[in-house]
Amino acid sequence: MADRNLQQRFEQQLREHQKIVFKVAGIYAHNAADRDDLAQEIGAQLWRSFSSYDERRAKFSTWMYRIALNVGISHVRREQGHVGRFEPLDEHHLDTIDGGEPIAEHDERLTALYAFIGKLDPLNRALILLYLEDRSYTEIADILGISETNVATKISRIKQNLRGQMTTAAGA
Template sequence: MDTIAATMTASNRHAVFSDLLQRHRGIVFKVANTYARRAEDRDDLAQEIAAQLWHAYPRYDPARSFSTWMYRVALNVAISHVRAQSVRGRHDAVPLDEGIHDIADATASDHERDQHIRLLQDFIRRQAPLDRALLLLYLDDRPQREIAEILGIGESNVSTKIGRLKQRIRDEL
Protein backbone atom coordinates (compact mmCIF):
# COMPACT_ATOMS: atom_id res chain seq x y z
CA MET A 1 0.00 0.00 0.00
CA ASP A 2 1.60 3.20 -1.10
CA THR A 3 -1.16 5.59 -0.10
CA ILE A 4 -0.81 8.32 2.45
CA ALA A 5 -3.27 6.54 4.74
CA ALA A 6 -0.96 3.51 4.89
CA THR A 7 1.98 5.60 6.13
CA MET A 8 0.11 7.31 8.97
CA THR A 9 0.01 6.10 12.51
CA ALA A 10 -3.26 4.49 13.54
CA SER A 11 -4.09 7.54 15.67
CA ASN A 12 -3.40 9.98 12.83
CA ARG A 13 -5.29 7.84 10.34
CA HIS A 14 -8.31 7.76 12.63
CA ALA A 15 -8.22 11.54 13.20
CA VAL A 16 -7.89 12.33 9.48
CA PHE A 17 -10.62 9.86 8.58
CA SER A 18 -12.95 11.23 11.28
CA ASP A 19 -12.42 14.76 10.00
CA LEU A 20 -13.08 13.74 6.38
CA LEU A 21 -16.16 11.74 7.37
CA GLN A 22 -17.50 14.68 9.36
CA ARG A 23 -16.94 17.13 6.47
CA HIS A 24 -18.65 14.82 3.97
CA ARG A 25 -21.27 13.19 6.23
CA GLY A 26 -24.06 14.53 4.03
CA ILE A 27 -23.11 11.94 1.43
CA VAL A 28 -23.69 9.10 3.90
CA PHE A 29 -27.08 10.51 4.90
CA LYS A 30 -28.20 11.13 1.30
CA VAL A 31 -27.33 7.60 0.29
CA ALA A 32 -28.88 6.04 3.42
CA ASN A 33 -32.07 8.11 2.96
CA THR A 34 -32.30 7.08 -0.67
CA TYR A 35 -31.88 3.34 -0.07
CA ALA A 36 -33.69 2.67 3.23
CA ARG A 37 -37.29 3.44 4.18
CA ARG A 38 -37.55 3.14 7.95
CA ALA A 39 -35.52 5.32 10.32
CA GLU A 40 -33.87 2.34 12.01
CA ASP A 41 -32.91 0.90 8.61
CA ARG A 42 -31.46 4.27 7.56
CA ASP A 43 -29.46 4.40 10.78
CA ASP A 44 -28.21 0.84 10.26
CA LEU A 45 -27.28 1.57 6.66
CA ALA A 46 -25.49 4.82 7.57
CA GLN A 47 -23.56 2.94 10.23
CA GLU A 48 -22.66 0.16 7.78
CA ILE A 49 -21.52 2.74 5.23
CA ALA A 50 -19.31 4.44 7.82
CA ALA A 51 -17.85 1.08 8.87
CA GLN A 52 -17.10 0.11 5.27
CA LEU A 53 -15.57 3.52 4.60
CA TRP A 54 -13.25 3.03 7.58
CA HIS A 55 -12.42 -0.50 6.43
CA ALA A 56 -11.60 0.73 2.91
CA TYR A 57 -9.82 3.92 3.99
CA PRO A 58 -6.29 2.45 3.96
CA ARG A 59 -6.77 1.87 0.21
CA TYR A 60 -8.03 5.42 -0.47
CA ASP A 61 -5.80 7.21 -2.97
CA PRO A 62 -5.48 10.87 -1.89
CA ALA A 63 -4.68 11.83 -5.49
CA ARG A 64 -8.41 11.35 -6.11
CA SER A 65 -11.36 13.28 -4.71
CA PHE A 66 -12.42 12.01 -1.28
CA SER A 67 -16.09 12.73 -1.94
CA THR A 68 -15.98 10.75 -5.20
CA TRP A 69 -14.38 7.80 -3.41
CA MET A 70 -16.86 8.15 -0.55
CA TYR A 71 -19.86 8.13 -2.90
CA ARG A 72 -18.53 5.03 -4.62
CA VAL A 73 -18.12 3.09 -1.37
CA ALA A 74 -21.44 4.36 0.05
CA LEU A 75 -23.40 3.47 -3.07
CA ASN A 76 -21.82 0.02 -3.29
CA VAL A 77 -22.76 -0.65 0.33
CA ALA A 78 -26.30 0.68 -0.24
CA ILE A 79 -26.84 -1.34 -3.40
CA SER A 80 -25.62 -4.47 -1.61
CA HIS A 81 -28.03 -3.61 1.21
CA VAL A 82 -30.95 -3.35 -1.23
CA ARG A 83 -30.01 -6.66 -2.82
CA ALA A 84 -29.81 -8.34 0.58
CA GLN A 85 -33.18 -6.86 1.54
CA SER A 86 -34.78 -8.12 -1.68
CA VAL A 87 -33.46 -11.59 -1.08
CA ARG A 88 -35.23 -11.49 2.28
CA GLY A 89 -38.33 -10.08 0.62
CA ARG A 90 -38.06 -6.70 2.32
CA HIS A 91 -37.03 -4.21 -0.33
CA ASP A 92 -36.97 -1.02 1.76
CA ALA A 93 -36.35 1.82 -0.64
CA VAL A 94 -37.22 5.40 0.17
CA PRO A 95 -37.43 8.60 -1.80
CA LEU A 96 -34.85 11.32 -1.42
CA ASP A 97 -35.35 13.55 1.59
CA GLU A 98 -36.94 16.97 1.37
CA GLY A 99 -33.48 18.42 0.61
CA ILE A 100 -34.18 18.06 -3.10
CA HIS A 101 -36.75 20.87 -3.01
CA ASP A 102 -34.43 23.05 -5.07
CA ILE A 103 -35.16 20.97 -8.17
CA ALA A 104 -38.82 21.97 -8.10
CA ASP A 105 -39.93 25.03 -10.00
CA ALA A 106 -39.24 28.06 -7.79
CA THR A 107 -42.27 29.85 -9.23
CA ALA A 108 -44.69 27.10 -8.25
CA SER A 109 -46.79 27.44 -5.12
CA ASP A 110 -45.63 25.57 -2.02
CA HIS A 111 -48.37 22.99 -2.57
CA GLU A 112 -47.40 22.48 -6.22
CA ARG A 113 -43.71 22.27 -5.34
CA ASP A 114 -44.44 19.72 -2.60
CA GLN A 115 -46.51 17.70 -5.04
CA HIS A 116 -43.72 17.80 -7.65
CA ILE A 117 -41.21 16.67 -5.03
CA ARG A 118 -43.42 13.78 -3.92
CA LEU A 119 -43.90 12.67 -7.53
CA LEU A 120 -40.17 12.84 -8.18
CA GLN A 121 -39.41 10.99 -4.94
CA ASP A 122 -41.88 8.27 -5.92
CA PHE A 123 -40.30 8.01 -9.36
CA ILE A 124 -36.80 7.68 -7.86
CA ARG A 125 -37.97 5.08 -5.34
CA ARG A 126 -39.26 2.86 -8.16
CA GLN A 127 -35.99 2.84 -10.07
CA ALA A 128 -33.41 0.06 -10.08
CA PRO A 129 -30.56 0.62 -7.62
CA LEU A 130 -28.08 1.80 -10.29
CA ASP A 131 -30.57 4.29 -11.77
CA ARG A 132 -31.42 5.51 -8.27
CA ALA A 133 -27.71 6.09 -7.63
CA LEU A 134 -27.39 7.88 -10.95
CA LEU A 135 -30.32 10.18 -10.12
CA LEU A 136 -28.95 10.86 -6.63
CA LEU A 137 -25.59 11.92 -8.04
CA TYR A 138 -27.17 13.91 -10.87
CA LEU A 139 -29.47 15.78 -8.46
CA ASP A 140 -26.40 16.44 -6.29
CA ASP A 141 -24.91 18.30 -9.30
CA ARG A 142 -22.01 15.89 -9.69
CA PRO A 143 -20.23 16.17 -13.06
CA GLN A 144 -20.84 13.32 -15.50
CA ARG A 145 -17.15 12.37 -15.35
CA GLU A 146 -17.40 11.97 -11.58
CA ILE A 147 -20.69 10.05 -11.81
CA ALA A 148 -19.03 7.68 -14.28
CA GLU A 149 -16.08 7.17 -11.94
CA ILE A 150 -18.29 6.58 -8.90
CA LEU A 151 -20.59 4.12 -10.65
CA GLY A 152 -17.87 2.43 -12.69
CA ILE A 153 -19.52 3.10 -16.05
CA GLY A 154 -18.49 5.20 -19.05
CA GLU A 155 -19.26 8.90 -19.35
CA SER A 156 -21.27 8.31 -22.52
CA ASN A 157 -23.27 5.67 -20.65
CA VAL A 158 -23.95 8.22 -17.89
CA SER A 159 -25.09 10.77 -20.46
CA THR A 160 -27.36 8.25 -22.19
CA LYS A 161 -28.87 7.00 -18.94
CA ILE A 162 -29.48 10.53 -17.66
CA GLY A 163 -31.17 11.47 -20.93
CA ARG A 164 -33.39 8.39 -20.78
CA LEU A 165 -34.26 8.99 -17.12
CA LYS A 166 -35.15 12.63 -17.84
CA GLN A 167 -37.42 11.50 -20.67
CA ARG A 168 -39.11 8.93 -18.41
CA ILE A 169 -39.61 11.61 -15.76
CA ARG A 170 -41.20 13.92 -18.35
CA ASP A 171 -43.41 11.07 -19.61
CA GLU A 172 -44.53 10.00 -16.14
CA LEU A 173 -44.81 13.32 -14.39
Protein backbone atom coordinates in the same frame (compact mmCIF):
# COMPACT_ATOMS: atom_id res chain seq x y z
CA MET B 1 0.91 7.16 16.48
CA ALA B 2 0.36 6.56 12.76
CA ASP B 3 -2.91 4.76 13.54
CA ARG B 4 -4.12 7.73 15.59
CA ASN B 5 -3.27 10.17 12.78
CA LEU B 6 -5.08 7.94 10.27
CA GLN B 7 -8.13 7.84 12.52
CA GLN B 8 -8.11 11.62 13.00
CA ARG B 9 -7.84 12.22 9.24
CA PHE B 10 -10.70 9.79 8.65
CA GLU B 11 -12.92 11.39 11.31
CA GLN B 12 -12.28 14.87 9.90
CA GLN B 13 -13.08 13.78 6.33
CA LEU B 14 -16.18 11.92 7.49
CA ARG B 15 -17.46 14.98 9.37
CA GLU B 16 -16.89 17.19 6.32
CA HIS B 17 -18.72 14.81 3.97
CA GLN B 18 -21.25 13.16 6.29
CA LYS B 19 -24.21 14.29 4.17
CA ILE B 20 -23.12 11.80 1.53
CA VAL B 21 -23.71 8.96 4.00
CA PHE B 22 -27.15 10.30 4.94
CA LYS B 23 -28.18 10.82 1.32
CA VAL B 24 -27.20 7.33 0.27
CA ALA B 25 -28.82 5.76 3.33
CA GLY B 26 -31.98 7.79 2.66
CA ILE B 27 -32.18 6.63 -0.93
CA TYR B 28 -31.49 2.93 -0.31
CA ALA B 29 -33.22 2.31 3.04
CA HIS B 30 -36.70 3.63 3.55
CA ASN B 31 -37.49 3.28 7.24
CA ALA B 32 -35.65 4.96 10.09
CA ALA B 33 -34.11 1.82 11.60
CA ASP B 34 -32.81 0.60 8.24
CA ARG B 35 -31.44 4.06 7.40
CA ASP B 36 -29.53 4.15 10.68
CA ASP B 37 -28.20 0.62 10.14
CA LEU B 38 -27.17 1.40 6.58
CA ALA B 39 -25.45 4.65 7.61
CA GLN B 40 -23.46 2.70 10.22
CA GLU B 41 -22.63 0.00 7.68
CA ILE B 42 -21.42 2.66 5.22
CA GLY B 43 -19.29 4.30 7.94
CA ALA B 44 -17.76 0.96 8.91
CA GLN B 45 -16.91 0.12 5.30
CA LEU B 46 -15.42 3.58 4.78
CA TRP B 47 -13.19 3.07 7.81
CA ARG B 48 -12.14 -0.43 6.69
CA SER B 49 -11.19 0.99 3.28
CA PHE B 50 -9.67 4.29 4.39
CA SER B 51 -6.09 3.01 4.64
CA SER B 52 -6.22 2.28 0.90
CA TYR B 53 -7.63 5.71 -0.04
CA ASP B 54 -5.23 7.53 -2.37
CA GLU B 55 -5.93 11.25 -2.59
CA ARG B 56 -3.86 11.45 -5.80
CA ARG B 57 -6.33 9.16 -7.60
CA ALA B 58 -9.67 10.64 -6.48
CA LYS B 59 -11.21 13.36 -4.38
CA PHE B 60 -12.38 12.10 -1.00
CA SER B 61 -16.03 12.77 -1.87
CA THR B 62 -15.73 10.73 -5.08
CA TRP B 63 -14.10 7.83 -3.22
CA MET B 64 -16.68 8.11 -0.45
CA TYR B 65 -19.61 8.08 -2.87
CA ARG B 66 -18.20 5.03 -4.62
CA ILE B 67 -18.06 3.07 -1.38
CA ALA B 68 -21.34 4.39 0.03
CA LEU B 69 -23.24 3.58 -3.16
CA ASN B 70 -21.74 0.10 -3.35
CA VAL B 71 -22.82 -0.56 0.24
CA GLY B 72 -26.29 0.86 -0.53
CA ILE B 73 -26.69 -1.26 -3.65
CA SER B 74 -25.54 -4.35 -1.76
CA HIS B 75 -28.10 -3.54 0.93
CA VAL B 76 -30.90 -3.42 -1.65
CA ARG B 77 -29.80 -6.72 -3.17
CA ARG B 78 -29.77 -8.38 0.27
CA GLU B 79 -33.20 -6.98 1.08
CA GLN B 80 -34.88 -7.90 -2.22
CA GLY B 81 -36.06 -11.12 -0.62
CA HIS B 82 -37.76 -9.03 2.07
CA VAL B 83 -39.92 -6.84 -0.16
CA GLY B 84 -42.49 -6.29 2.57
CA ARG B 85 -39.91 -4.40 4.64
CA PHE B 86 -39.64 -1.56 2.12
CA GLU B 87 -41.84 1.49 2.28
CA PRO B 88 -42.37 3.67 -0.76
CA LEU B 89 -40.14 6.72 -0.72
CA ASP B 90 -42.54 9.55 -0.06
CA GLU B 91 -43.02 12.83 1.76
CA HIS B 92 -42.23 11.60 5.26
CA HIS B 93 -38.79 10.47 4.05
CA LEU B 94 -37.85 13.81 2.52
CA ASP B 95 -36.57 15.27 5.79
CA THR B 96 -33.95 12.56 6.18
CA ILE B 97 -32.52 12.24 2.71
CA ASP B 98 -30.39 15.35 2.94
CA GLY B 99 -28.78 14.58 6.27
CA GLY B 100 -31.81 15.25 8.42
CA GLU B 101 -32.28 18.90 7.53
CA PRO B 102 -35.96 19.71 6.93
CA ILE B 103 -37.06 20.66 3.46
CA ALA B 104 -39.01 23.91 3.61
CA GLU B 105 -41.78 23.08 1.16
CA HIS B 106 -43.17 19.65 0.34
CA ASP B 107 -44.58 20.45 -3.02
CA GLU B 108 -46.31 17.77 -5.05
CA ARG B 109 -43.66 17.77 -7.77
CA LEU B 110 -40.91 17.09 -5.26
CA THR B 111 -42.94 14.29 -3.69
CA ALA B 112 -43.54 12.82 -7.17
CA LEU B 113 -39.82 13.08 -7.98
CA TYR B 114 -38.85 11.16 -4.83
CA ALA B 115 -41.51 8.55 -5.55
CA PHE B 116 -40.06 8.17 -9.06
CA ILE B 117 -36.50 7.86 -7.70
CA GLY B 118 -37.66 5.27 -5.18
CA LYS B 119 -38.90 3.06 -8.04
CA LEU B 120 -35.60 3.11 -9.94
CA ASP B 121 -33.22 0.17 -9.84
CA PRO B 122 -30.21 0.66 -7.53
CA LEU B 123 -27.73 1.77 -10.23
CA ASN B 124 -30.12 4.32 -11.74
CA ARG B 125 -31.01 5.55 -8.24
CA ALA B 126 -27.31 6.20 -7.63
CA LEU B 127 -26.97 7.85 -11.01
CA ILE B 128 -29.86 10.25 -10.48
CA LEU B 129 -28.74 11.07 -6.93
CA LEU B 130 -25.35 12.15 -8.27
CA TYR B 131 -26.95 14.01 -11.19
CA LEU B 132 -29.25 15.94 -8.85
CA GLU B 133 -26.18 16.98 -6.87
CA ASP B 134 -24.78 18.60 -10.02
CA ARG B 135 -21.90 16.14 -10.27
CA SER B 136 -20.21 16.19 -13.66
CA TYR B 137 -20.69 13.25 -16.01
CA THR B 138 -16.98 12.57 -15.59
CA GLU B 139 -17.30 12.35 -11.81
CA ILE B 140 -20.48 10.25 -12.02
CA ALA B 141 -18.74 7.88 -14.41
CA ASP B 142 -15.74 7.65 -12.08
CA ILE B 143 -17.89 6.98 -9.01
CA LEU B 144 -20.09 4.37 -10.69
CA GLY B 145 -17.40 2.77 -12.84
CA ILE B 146 -19.23 3.32 -16.13
CA SER B 147 -18.38 5.42 -19.19
CA GLU B 148 -19.41 9.06 -19.56
CA THR B 149 -21.40 8.07 -22.65
CA ASN B 150 -23.28 5.49 -20.58
CA VAL B 151 -23.94 8.16 -17.91
CA ALA B 152 -25.34 10.55 -20.53
CA THR B 153 -27.51 7.84 -22.11
CA LYS B 154 -28.90 6.63 -18.79
CA ILE B 155 -29.65 10.15 -17.56
CA SER B 156 -31.40 10.96 -20.82
CA ARG B 157 -33.56 7.83 -20.51
CA ILE B 158 -34.39 8.56 -16.87
CA LYS B 159 -35.39 12.14 -17.74
CA GLN B 160 -37.53 10.93 -20.63
CA ASN B 161 -39.22 8.35 -18.40
CA LEU B 162 -39.80 10.97 -15.69
CA ARG B 163 -41.25 13.45 -18.21
CA GLY B 164 -43.60 10.74 -19.45
CA GLN B 165 -44.76 9.87 -15.94
CA MET B 166 -45.24 13.52 -14.96
CA THR B 167 -47.19 14.24 -18.16
CA THR B 168 -49.39 11.20 -17.54
CA ALA B 169 -49.96 12.23 -13.92
CA ALA B 170 -50.79 15.82 -14.92
CA GLY B 171 -53.31 14.62 -17.51
CA ALA B 172 -55.03 12.26 -15.07
